[in-house]
Amino acid sequence: MRWQGRRKSDNVEDRRGIGGRGLAVGGGLGGLVIVVLYFLLGGNPSEITESLQVDGPLATTGAGQPLSEKDKEMGDFVSVVLADIEDVWKAQFQQMGQGYREPKLVLFTGQVDSACGYAGASSGPFYCPGDSKVYIDLSFFEDMQRKLGAPGDFALAYVIAHEVGHHVQNLLGINDQVMAKRGRLSERDFNQLMVRMELQADFLAGVWAHYARQSTDFLESGDIEEGINAAGAVGDDRIMKQTQGYIVPDAFTHGTSEQRVRWFKKGLETGDIRQGDTFGAANL
Numbered sequence: 125m126r127w128q129g130r131r132k133s134d135n136v137e138d139r140r141g142i143g144g145r146g147l148a149v150g151g152g153l154g155g156l157v158i159v160v161l162y163f164l165l166g167g168n169p170s171e172i173t174e175s176l177q178v179d180g181p182l183a184t185t186g187a188g189q190p191l192s193e194k195d196k197e198m199g200d201f202v203s204v205v206l207a208d209i210e211d212v213w214k215a216q217f218q219q220m221g222q223g224y225r226e227p228k229l230v231l232f233t234g235q236v237d238s239a240c241g242y243a244g245a246s247s248g249p250f251y252c253p254g255d256s257k258v259y260i261d262l263s264f265f266e267d268m269q270r271k272l273g274a275p276g277d278f279a280l281a282y283v284i285a286h287e288v289g290h291h292v293q294n295l296l297g298i299n300d301q302v303m304a305k306r307g308r309l310s311e312r313d314f315n316q317l318m319v320r321m322e323l324q325a326d327f328l329a330g331v332w333a334h335y336a337r338q339s340t341d342f343l344e345s346g347d348i349e350e351g352i353n354a355a356g357a358v359g360d361d362r363i364m365k366q367t368q369g370y371i372v373p374d375a376f377t378h379g380t381s382e383q384r385v386r387w388f389k390k391g392l393e394t395g396d397i398r399q400g401d402t403f404g405a406a407n408l
């Protein structure tokens with residue numbers, strides 16, 4: 125991506141280097157404890173475990189350390205991508221006759237406190253509807269490259285756009301509708317509903333990519349392919365196979381690689397949010 129010199133968003137909260145220990149649960153168990161607590165409290169575990177489940181906790185890079193030049197550059201990159209996503213959704217909401225409330229994006233190292241609970245980097249990037257913030261530990265980006273085989277800056281841009289897709293769903297009331305069904309459906313049926321919500325977030329990431337591609341000098345050749353590759357790399361089937369060696373379709377919460385790629389591409393090709401009704405689609 126040719127991102128240098130483009131507008132940066134004011135909505136990035138950089139909490140890297142601060143470290144999260146001592147805030148709430150603390151320690152390496154933090155992420156796990158929170159997920160369990162959250163289940164018990166009736167929260168939406170997907171808000172916490174959003175994700176791109178990675179095999180084991182990620183390395184926590186340098187909590188309490190000053191940011192390196194590379195860290196700063198990554199932060200700038202994220203700000204530029206977020207700014208572009210803001211522009212696209214602002215225009216889309218305007219077309220629908222609605223105002224767009226921009227989400228914040230929190231960069232953190234290791235662990236973070238959110239309105240959805242305390243989370244560790246092992247939970248992967250997530251969106252919290254309670255505070256309308258996207259949370260990303262950029263060490264996940266390294267994991268995408270090394271463990272998941274999804275290199276390239278556009279792979280990270282896709283992840284950011286997917287998370288902001290959840291924010292769009294939140295603004296449109298879709299998140300509330302899905303969560304209202306929680307507890308009234310079997311776990312298996314609820315998981316299927318989650319898959320539809322996740323595939324819609326992929327579709328919305330694709331809608332952003334559609335407009336990003338039209339913007340002058342932003343994308344380079346190979347970027348879109350990096351995004352498509354990343355969408356495939358985080359499919360439930362592929363991640364399950366990689367982490368546990370076998371696939372349990374009833375436990376899917378994000379969709380298969382093939383589905384994630386297909387819905388991302390549908391958004392990319394149409395740029396039309398009316399085409400993204402994953403809940404009404406007979407075939408996902």
Ligand SMILES: [Zn+2]
Pocket residue numbers: 174175286287290322325
């Ligand atoms: Zn998601």
